[in-house]
Amino acid sequence: MPKTTFQNLSPEKRERITAAAIAEFSSVPYGKATLDRIVDAAGVSKGSMYQYFAGKADLYRWLLTEHLPARKMAAIGALAPAPGANVWAVLEQAFLAGVRFAAAEPSLTRLGLRFRRDHEIEPELAAIRRGHRAASDAWLQALLNEGKERGELRGDLDVSMASGFLAHALGEGMLDQLARRVGLDLDGFFERPDATASLADEDILDLVRGVTRLFREGAGAR
Amino acid sequence: MPKTTFQNLSPEKRERITAAAIAEFSSVPYGKATLDRIVDAAGVSKGSMYQYFAGKADLYRWLLTEHLPARKMAAIGALAPAPGANVWAVLEQAFLAGVRFAAAEPSLTRLGLRFRRDHEIEPELAAIRRGHRAASDAWLQALLNEGKERGELRGDLDVSMASGFLAHALGEGMLDQLARRVGLDLDGFFERPDATASLADEDILDLVRGVTRLFREGAGAR
Amino acid sequence: MPKTTFQNLSPEKRERITAAAIAEFSSVPYGKATLDRIVDAAGVSKGSMYQYFAGKADLYRWLLTEHLPARKMAAIGALAPAPGANVWAVLEQAFLAGVRFAAAEPSLTRLGLRFRRDHEIEPELAAIRRGHRAASDAWLQALLNEGKERGELRGDLDVSMASGFLAHALGEGMLDQLARRVGLDLDGFFERPDATASLADEDILDLVRGVTRLFREGAGAR
Amino acid sequence: MPKTTFQNLSPEKRERITAAAIAEFSSVPYGKATLDRIVDAAGVSKGSMYQYFAGKADLYRWLLTEHLPARKMAAIGALAPAPGANVWAVLEQAFLAGVRFAAAEPSLTRLGLRFRRDHEIEPELAAIRRGHRAASDAWLQALLNEGKERGELRGDLDVSMASGFLAHALGEGMLDQLARRVGLDLDGFFERPDATASLADEDILDLVRGVTRLFREGAGAR
DNA sequence: GATGAATGAGCGTTCATTCAT
DNA sequence: GATGAATGAACGCTCATTCAT
Numbered sequence: 001m002p003k004t005t006f007q008n009l010s011p012e013k014r015e016r017i018t019a020a021a022i023a024e025f026s027s028v029p030y031g032k033a034t035l036d037r038i039v040d041a042a043g044v045s046k047g048s049m050y051q052y053f054a055g056k057a058d059l060y061r062w063l064l065t066e067h068l069p070a071r072k073m074a075a076i077g078a079l080a081p082a083p084g085a086n087v088w089a090v091l092e093q094a095f096l097a098g099v100r101f102a103a104a105e106p107s108l109t110r111l112g113l114r115f116r117r118d119h120e121i122e123p124e125l126a127a128i129r130r131g132h133r134a135a136s137d138a139w140l141q142a143l144l145n146e147g148k149e150r151g152e153l154r155g156d157l158d159v160s161m162a163s164g165f166l167a168h169a170l171g172e173g174m175l176d177q178l179a180r181r182v183g184l185d186l187d188g189f190f191e192r193p194d195a196t197a198s199l200a201d202e203d204i205l206d207l208v209r210g211v212t213r214l215f216r217e218g219a220g221a222r
Numbered sequence: 223m224p225k226t227t228f229q230n231l232s233p234e235k236r237e238r239i240t241a242a243a244i245a246e247f248s249s250v251p252y253g254k255a256t257l258d259r260i261v262d263a264a265g266v267s268k269g270s271m272y273q274y275f276a277g278k279a280d281l282y283r284w285l286l287t288e289h290l291p292a293r294k295m296a297a298i299g300a301l302a303p304a305p306g307a308n309v310w311a312v313l314e315q316a317f318l319a320g321v322r323f324a325a326a327e328p329s330l331t332r333l334g335l336r337f338r339r340d341h342e343i344e345p346e347l348a349a350i351r352r353g354h355r356a357a358s359d360a361w362l363q364a365l366l367n368e369g370k371e372r373g374e375l376r377g378d379l380d381v382s383m384a385s386g387f388l389a390h391a392l393g394e395g396m397l398d399q400l401a402r403r404v405g406l407d408l409d410g411f412f413e414r415p416d417a418t419a420s421l422a423d424e425d426i427l428d429l430v431r432g433v434t435r436l437f438r439e440g441a442g443a444r
Numbered sequence: 445m446p447k448t449t450f451q452n453l454s455p456e457k458r459e460r461i462t463a464a465a466i467a468e469f470s471s472v473p474y475g476k477a478t479l480d481r482i483v484d485a486a487g488v489s490k491g492s493m494y495q496y497f498a499g500k501a502d503l504y505r506w507l508l509t510e511h512l513p514a515r516k517m518a519a520i521g522a523l524a525p526a527p528g529a530n531v532w533a534v535l536e537q538a539f540l541a542g543v544r545f546a547a548a549e550p551s552l553t554r555l556g557l558r559f560r561r562d563h564e565i566e567p568e569l570a571a572i573r574r575g576h577r578a579a580s581d582a583w584l585q586a587l588l589n590e591g592k593e594r595g596e597l598r599g600d601l602d603v604s605m606a607s608g609f610l611a612h613a614l615g616e617g618m619l620d621q622l623a624r625r626v627g628l629d630l631d632g633f634f635e636r637p638d639a640t641a642s643l644a645d646e647d648i649l650d651l652v653r654g655v656t657r658l659f660r661e662g663a664g665a666r
Numbered sequence: 667m668p669k670t671t672f673q674n675l676s677p678e679k680r681e682r683i684t685a686a687a688i689a690e691f692s693s694v695p696y697g698k699a700t701l702d703r704i705v706d707a708a709g710v711s712k713g714s715m716y717q718y719f720a721g722k723a724d725l726y727r728w729l730l731t732e733h734l735p736a737r738k739m740a741a742i743g744a745l746a747p748a749p750g751a752n753v754w755a756v757l758e759q760a761f762l763a764g765v766r767f768a769a770a771e772p773s774l775t776r777l778g779l780r781f782r783r784d785h786e787i788e789p790e791l792a793a794i795r796r797g798h799r800a801a802s803d804a805w806l807q808a809l810l811n812e813g814k815e816r817g818e819l820r821g822d823l824d825v826s827m828a829s830g831f832l833a834h835a836l837g838e839g840m841l842d843q844l845a846r847r848v849g850l851d852l853d854g855f856f857e858r859p860d861a862t863a864s865l866a867d868e869d870i871l872d873l874v875r876g877v878t879r880l881f882r883e884g885a886g887a888r
Numbered sequence: 889g890a891t892g893a894a895t896g897a898g899c900g901t902t903c904a905t906t907c908a909t
Numbered sequence: 910g911a912t913g914a915a916t917g918a919a920c921g922c923t924c925a926t927t928c929a930t
Contacts, residue, residue, distance in 0.1 A: 005910070029341035031253050034903065045912045047907085056904065088442065117339045118251075126409055133407060144441075153441050158432050162441050164398050168390055176386050185355060187348065190341070210380050214387065218440030219366075219379050220310065227893065257921065267895050269924080274893095278921065449914065473784075475697050479900065489916050491903085496914095500900065532886070561783045563695035563856070570853065577851060588885075601885050602876050608842050609880065612834055620830050629799060631792055654824050662884030663810075663819050663828050664754065671889070700924065711891045713928085722925065 002062050006052035017042045017052070018067060021059055026111040026193075030060060030118050030125075057122055064115050065128055068108055076101050087147030088216055091166070095208045098174050103204075106193030113172055114190075136167050162215075169211060177207055224284050228274035239264040239274065240289065243281055248333040248415075252282060253342035279344055286337050287350060290330055298323050309369030310438055313388070317430045320396050325426070328415030335394055355389070362388050384437075391433060399429055446506050450496035461486040461496065462511065465503055470555040470637075474504060475564040501566055508559050509572060512552055520545050531591030532660055535610070539652045542618050547648070550637030557616055577611070584610050606659075613655060621651055668728050672718035683708045683718070684733060687725055692777040692859075696726060696784050696791075723788055730781050731794055734774055742767050753813030754882055757832070761874045764840050769870075772859035779838055780856075802833050828881075835877060843873055 006014065020042035024033045035056055039046050053059040076097040102109040115121075115129065140163040147153045172186060178196045179189045181203060189196065228236065242264035246255045257278055261268050275281040298319040324331040337343075337351065362385040369375040394408060400418045401411040403425060411418065450458065464485035468477045479500055483490050497503040520541040546553040559565075559573065584607040591597040616630060622640045623633040625647060633640065672680065686708035690699045701722055705712050719725040742763040768775040781787075781795065806829040813819040838852060844862045845855045847869060855862065 008910095029251070029253070031251065032342050035905090036903070046905090047912050047914095048910080050905075051910065114341060118341060130407065130409065151443055154439070154443055157441050158436075160402055161399055161429075161432055162436060164402060165387075165391065165395060165436065168395060168398075169387065173387060173390060176390075177383055180382060180386060185352070187352070207383075210383055214380075214384060214440070216440045216442035217376070218436070218438045219375050219384050220438035221373055221376055230893085256919080258919080268922085269895050269897095270893070272922070272924095452914085473695070473697065475695070478898080480898080490901085491916050491918095492914070494901070494903095563780060563784060564698050574851070574853070595887055597885050598883070598887055602880075604846060605843055605873075605876055606880060606885050608846060609831075609835065609839060612839060612842075613831065617831060617834060620834075621827055624826055624830060629796065631796065651827075654827055658824075658828060658831065658884070660884045660886035661820070662880070662882045663823050664882035665817055665820055674889095701926090702924070712926090713891045713893095714889080716926075717889065717891095 001058065001066070002053055003051065009052070013044070017044060017049075018063075021063055022067075022107050022111055025060060025063060026107045026114060029114060030121060033060075035059075057125065061125060061128065063111065064125075068112055071105065071108055072101060072112075075104060087143060087150075087152045088212055090143060091215070092208055092212045094170060095174055095211060096204070098170055099178060099204050099208060102175060102178060103197050103199070106197070109175070110190060110193045113175060113186075116171060133167070136170070137163050140166050166215065169215065174207075174211065177211065181207065223280065223288065224275055225273065231274070235266070239266060239271075240285075243285060244329050244333055247282055247285060248329050248336060251336065251340050251342055252344075252347070255282075257281075279347065283347060283350065285333065286347075290334055293327060293330055294323060297326055309365060309372075309374045310434055312365060313437070314430055314434045316392060317396055317433055318426070320392055321400055321426050321430060324397055324400060325419055325421065328411075328418065331397070332412055332415050335397065338393060358389055358392075359385055388437065391437065396429075396433065399433060400426075403429060445502065445510065446497055447495065453496070457486075457488070461488060461493075462507075465507055466551050466555055469504055469507060470551050470558060473558065473562050473564055474566075474569070477504075479503075501569065505569060505572065507555065508569075512556055515549060515552055516545060519548055531587060531594075531596045532656055534587060535659070536652055536656045538614055539618055539655055540648070542614055543622055543648050543652060546619055546622060547641055547643065550633075550640065553619065554634055554637050557619065560615060580611055580614075581607055610659065613659070618651075618655065621655060622648075625651060667724065667732070668719055669717065675718070679710070683710060683715075684729075687729055688733075688773050688777055691726060691729060692773045692780060695780060696787060699726075701725075723791065727791060727794060729777065730791075734778055737771065737774055738767065738778075741770060753809060753816075753818045754878055756809060757881070758874055758878045760836055761840055761877060762870070764836055765844060765870050765874060768841060768844065769863050769865070772863070775841070776856060776859045779841060782837060799833070802836070803829050806832050832881065835881065840873075840877065843877065844870075847873065 006017075009017075017038075020038045020040075023041060024038045027033075033056070035046060035049060038059075039049050049059075053062065115125075116132075121129065141159050144153060144157070144159045144162055144166075148155065148157060148159065175189055175196075176186050178199070179185055181199060182195050184192070184195060228239075231239075239260075242260045245263060246260045249255075255278070257268060257271055260281075261271050271281075275284065337347075338354075343351065363381050366375060366379070366381045366384055366388075370377065370379060370381070397411060398408050400421070401407055403421060404417050406414070406417060450461075453461075461482075464482045467485060468482045471477075477500070479490060479493055482503075483493050493503075497506065559569075560576075565573065585603050588597060588601070588603045588606055588610075592599065592601060592603070619633060620630050622643070623629055625643060626639050628636070628639060672683075675683075683704075686704045686706075689707060690704045693699075699722070701712060701715060704725075705715050715725075719728065781791075782798075787795065807825050810819060810823070810825045810828055810832075814821065814823060814825065841855055841862075842852050844865070845851055847865060848861050850858070850861060
């Protein structure tokens with residue numbers, strides 16, 4: 001976590017550093033990211049960086065556990081399931097929020113996606129990721145259990161199983177669909193994260209509804 | 223691809239090298255994997271390694287395009303969709319084959335999964351990955367289109383969308399479910415790949431059927 | 445070209461590095477020169493060297509395109525052909541300047557000569573060499589053409605041909621003659637570059653006049 | 667020098683090895699030449715090569731001290747100055763022989779030229795080169811001294827000096843002129859040694875006479 | 889005599905981190 | 910508090926030479 005020296009920085013400088021770090025960590029995987037490029041882009045000295053953060057991992061950790069969640073919250077609000085709301089309406093809203101965030105903040109989206117999939121993360125960072133996943137899973141399972149009680153879901157649905165697939169869908173699954181719509185795959189999204197910005201709003205709604213329906217009704221004929 | 227020198231090696235030595243390389247490339251992402259660790263584990267000199275393979279990328283490529291497919295084929299046979307077979311039966315077989323391979327060959331499974339998700343792969347290797355994905359996607363879309371014609375799937379199903387989610391399910395989605403059944407997540411599977419070996423065959427069948435049903439009928443109440 | 449880090453170094457340290465690099469690159473051809481030896485001799489760490497220069501080629505390039513010309517200029521001044529001066533006087537001055545520089549700065553001379561003849565230089569460096577040669581050739585041909593117009597040279601002289609031999613004479617040809625005067629050949633000069641320092645000024649003048657006369661009058665009897 | 671095993675080889679195999687070695691050593695400088703490429707091209711095993719020659723240096727030495735002189739002799743005969751012949755006629759013949767050998771055997775020419783200029787030669791090989799040079803110098807000085815006695819040369823000619831420039835002219839000087847005639851420089855000759863083969867015989871004669879005349883009459887106006 | 893697998897020292901280069909100023 | 914020079918371990922890769930078969 002950042003040292004107090006970082007908090008004392010002028011907002012402008014703090015922002016420069018944050019932006020440079022996001023640009024770097026979202027462009028290349030953690031292991032290939034270098035502090036050199038970050039300090040160059042931020043216009044601060046390398047020594048200073050170590051006055052602000054304990055090191056590369058600390059900077060990355062702060063970005064993912066503090067900065068990104070705060071920005072996400074600011075952009076799309078908390079994902080608290082409105083009590084009593086229909087499961088499928090909540091999920092559709094969640095899908096929509098995710099897609100809109102991806103269009104509005106491609107770099108942050110890419111940063112988060114990288115983190116979720118990165119294989120070379122240090123043990124301490126892996127614990128953070130586990131926390132993220134557990135929270136997302138808990139939210140989903142609570143939602144699904146409520147839905148089950150209200151009869152909106154099959155009574156014999158395996159909630160743990162469904163939450164796994166939904167967690168994927170809410171993250172890279174949806175991004176993959178988004179990329180497909182513009183003729184790319186997820187690798188392509190990493191290279192050109194703003195390629196999906198060109199999608200019309202109705203395309204996005206169409207996509208979100210289609211995905212929701214796949215999970216609701218399945219692919220089989222009735 | 224390996225040089226003839228490698229083919230001429232004693233099977234015992236070849237196996238030592240292969241096992242060391244799989245262990246390394248399945249433990250850390252490509253960019254962090256080192257030949258030093260591989261040759262140490264295999265008990266050969268660094269120079270020798272270059273008599274067998276043109277370099278690190280060549281070794282990795284061989285593992286992924288030759289060795290892994292061969293072992294997979296040996297373990298589960300070809301995935302040729304029996305013509306005219308029911309879509310859902312074919313998918314169930316495919317799920318089952320994937321899970322069984324994961325239980326039988328956890329290291330190879332981990333290797334393949336890492337490859338599918340690795341962020342710091344070289345351009346040439348990325349092309350191979352694109353090929354894999356395109357082939358998998360084509361297989362799935364063909365399968366789904368047939369199913370649609372035979373009335374086994376909803377007539378208005380978005381085949382491209384469904385194939386995206388199924389591709390995930392056939393790979394890490396299913397592995398994630400497998401891990402969940404033993405109280406882990408995917409990260410946990412990477413750390414203890416053989417933890418899933420304890421699963422009983424009926425548990426596996428139950429899982430496969432559950433997943434198939436989720437995709438067939440959805441999670442919504444009828 | 446050196447990074448600013450190198451410019452900011454203490455002159456003493458900069459000189460140590462420069463001297464070590466000159467010693468190395470003038471002792472062995474580019475391909476055999478090693479940074480290990482240079483940093484050892486200079487007493488800096490290998491990592492530091494990469495703070496000063498982008499790499500081996502960069503260091504070499506700086507030596508040849510910046511440092512050596514600067515030192516040469518400092519030692520013998522620019523070779524601007526005084527307009528209207530007699531061809532033979534200009535050439536004699538050029539010969540003299542070359543020989544005096546060789547006596548004053550044997551290591552640098554050896555460095556430049558190696559560069560002119562090195563067979564295993566990289567493409568980028570080869571382009572620099574082509575530039576050097578083209579400039580030298582242009583200077584000589586302009587000089588000879590002027591001389592022809594003023595009637596100082598034979599009217600039927602093949603200027604291109606003559607410039608080729610003069611270019612050689614101005615470089616290693618003259619050094620070879622210098623070495624001969626102290627009983628060595630060019631190889632010997634490479635091994636003991638300061639052996640020619642013992643030559644008296646009148647010996648040098650005598651040599652320069654002899655060479656000029658050979659090119660002016662030829663070796664044949666009149 | 668080759669071991670007896672090399673002499674016992676079938677002429678065909680010996681020739682394959684020789685040709686491969688010439689191709690390699692004439693294509694890249696000694697330090698960049700590799701035995702791997704030579705044995706590959708020759709179709710022999712690496713171990714065998716060490717049964718024929720003591721190592722890389724030994725093979726190179728044999729090529730330069732035995733094979734190349736023999737082939738040169740076969741191609742252009744001995745350079746014994748026909749007693750009593752005019753100096754300038756002899757020199758012209760020598761120039762012509764050199765140019766014709768370059769056209770007939772570009773690889774061998776390039777090999778020899780590389781050797782004369784290579785900077786990274788081992789001490790033992792340097793001794794061989796000194797021998798070559800001393801022999802050439804002795805031949806030239808004898809020729810010039812005779813010419814002086816017969817009054818074909820200026821009485822006050824510095825024979826040692828003139829022999830230095832003539833030695834250069836007979837070797838790379840002439841090749842440089844040859845390359846100029848086809849729009850290249852010596853570097854270009856190394857890349858495309860047969861580029862000069864296109865020169866017409868009268869061009870070659872013209873060149874040889876021009877060079878001879880430059881050394882005989884000089885470049886100055888009378 | 890022929891083979892070709894094995895070796896290991898050495899190369900240029902990278903980069904997170906330290907620390908004197 | 911800010912700086913940026915210094916470091917050194919580690920990396921992928923090359924190749925002449927050795928030596929068991």
